[in-house]
Amino acid sequence: MAAYIISLCVVNPVITTKPRFGRTMVYTSSFIISAILTIEEFTSIVGASKHYDNYDIIASVLGSILAILTFESINYRHKNRLNKIETG
Secondary structure, eight states, X not given: XXXXXXXXXXXXXXXXXXXXXXXXXXXXXXXHHHXXXXXXXXXXXXXXXXXXXHHHHHHHHHHHHHHHHHHHHHHHHHHHHHHHHHHO
């Protein structure tokens, strides 16, 4: 859940400002967030938990993938809406 929510923090600015490498930014940030959460699970960086759990790693990866799919869905709908407005 954390990977999904944190990864979505990049999606809103990318959709609204449409930077040149927006898709790359979303994919890269999602990958980095997933990697950080996975590394955190292996070695407790902040000392939050001393327990290793495979399901947390799976949830981190799935959360990042779902954030990317959410971005693609929003981006697709946004482009279709703009095309309908332009064609009148």
